[in-house]
Amino acid sequence: MTINKYPVNKENNYRVAVSIIKEAILRSQYQAAKLVNREMLSLYYGIGRYISANSRDGFWKTGAIKAISERLCKELPGLRGFSETNLKYMRIFYEEWSPVIENKDLRLPKLTDEIDTSLLLTVKSSAKADDLEIFMDLSFSHHIVILTGEKDLAKRWKYIKLAITHKWNKRFLQEQIKSNSADKYGALPSNFISTIHNSENAFKALNMFKDSYLLNFINTEEIGIRDIEDIDERVVEKEIVHNIKKFIMTFGQDFAFIGNQYHLEAFSHDFFPDLLFFNRELNCLVVVELKTGSFKPGYLAQLMTYLRILDDKVKKPHENPSIGIVLCKTANKDFVEYVIQDYTKPMGVATYRINSEMPERLREALPDVEELKKLL
Structure with a gap:
């Protein structure tokens, strides 16, 4: 048979x-x-x-x-x-x-x-x-967009590779050259390219976040802390929430603040991410986890949990998958790039400095914010 x-x-x-x-x-x-x-x-x-x-x-x-x-x-x-x-x-x-x-x-x-x-x-x-x-x-018309829009040879090569790898059309290529994406690409250690499947959205995310932020509205002297090492996450979070408008202006465009210590729950476990935003340009939730020390791989696992719950229980059907950012004091970029690629949710790691960490001579040389406002 x-x-x-x-x-x-x-x-x-x-x-x-x-x-x-x-x-x-x-x-x-x-x-x-x-x-x-x-x-x-x-x-x-x-x-x-x-x-x-x-x-x-x-x-x-x-x-x-x-x-x-x-x-x-x-x-x-x-x-x-x-x-x-x-x-x-x-x-x-x-x-x-x-x-x-x-x-x-x-x-x-x-x-x-x-x-x-x-x-x-x-x-x-x-x-x-x-x-x-x-x-x-690469097509001839793409080559001409690069040649007429960018003079630096190294950046031209970078745009050629990016346009081929991510199948950019001419319009999007022009936008990336205008926004100087060659310099920004790879600045923030992240896994956006591998986890955000729409390449245009991936590069929007890369352009949206910096690799380092100056939180100059946080002054340790004003909040009664003499030693910078004594400042903890809650103090930073409190100052950010208190100065949320200034933080959003520092963080980027099109961010809307949803809340801090936002309550998430899964299988009777409670979680409280530090800061939650929505970005209109990216059409997604953005969760920020604050850390006052050096980057640790465990921070990504914690962020991964938040992102999974947000996508499962908070994200609207028309929204894109949520993005997570670890904001810490110091981070070895190569090490972050090494460990972040195994995670399946879009995440990045940025660092921050506060006003008191700026050299005294530099702080004295900078104009006072209130004086600038009067001049303007």
Whole structure:
């Protein structure tokens, strides 16, 4: 007797087959698109190289690129992507990247020379092989957004990698460059990229939180504490709640204060997170746990518990998963990055300083807040 090892349900068989075939088609289309994009980049690089050699140092006069674009469109009806502006972008593309990509001994093309459209695919670059692979996967229009929006080479590479890894569209890429995300990315040790599945929301979260905060409205002298080491979490919490408007202005935009020592309950266990906020931009609850000492891994486990209960019992259906921030006095960033990645809820660790910890000479040099208000 032969036993059929495949499911008897035909619909299920068809569904499995369609899924496997669809995956193969999409994978093939993606690879084809990557190859086409690489060919186009190499073409644009070659054209940009040719235009640069003949317009910068050659005999072309003002208006030459415009005239060439118009003739191209007449001789190749329906041709798109070769306007005067795009031809100038191709020149920029070549001129900005050739010092990084090309060997210096390559001869520039003359007017009658044939354009090498495979140069970018075959050149032995001084850049890392992995970097060049990522470089070739980014669309030309994305490259132009980066080249026209960012001048620093290291940041350009960072935006290329981020745009490819997280599939940013041009609009979002422009926003990240305008907000200088290259500097902010990675500043706050967190697991946002791996736990917030929408990449735009992940980078909003990265941009929302700093890695360090100056709580200059907390003055130990005013609250009767001489030794900074004697200050505890409750004192910091009390001063933050008392100065909640100032804290929110320090913390960031679009935060609404929900409460402190917010009561959470699960399986007859009571929990009281220090501070709870809602952020309109991120559309999620944000819980802040205050610690006056150095960072400890156990703080993340405590925060994980709060986030699970908040998501299960407090979060509204239309809201995004809650975010947790540990705010402590000191933290080794590399150590935090090392231990935080195993947690499945979005969390970050920031540090803070209070007014009394600033050097006396610096505090004396800073203008008084009330005097500033009068001046303004």
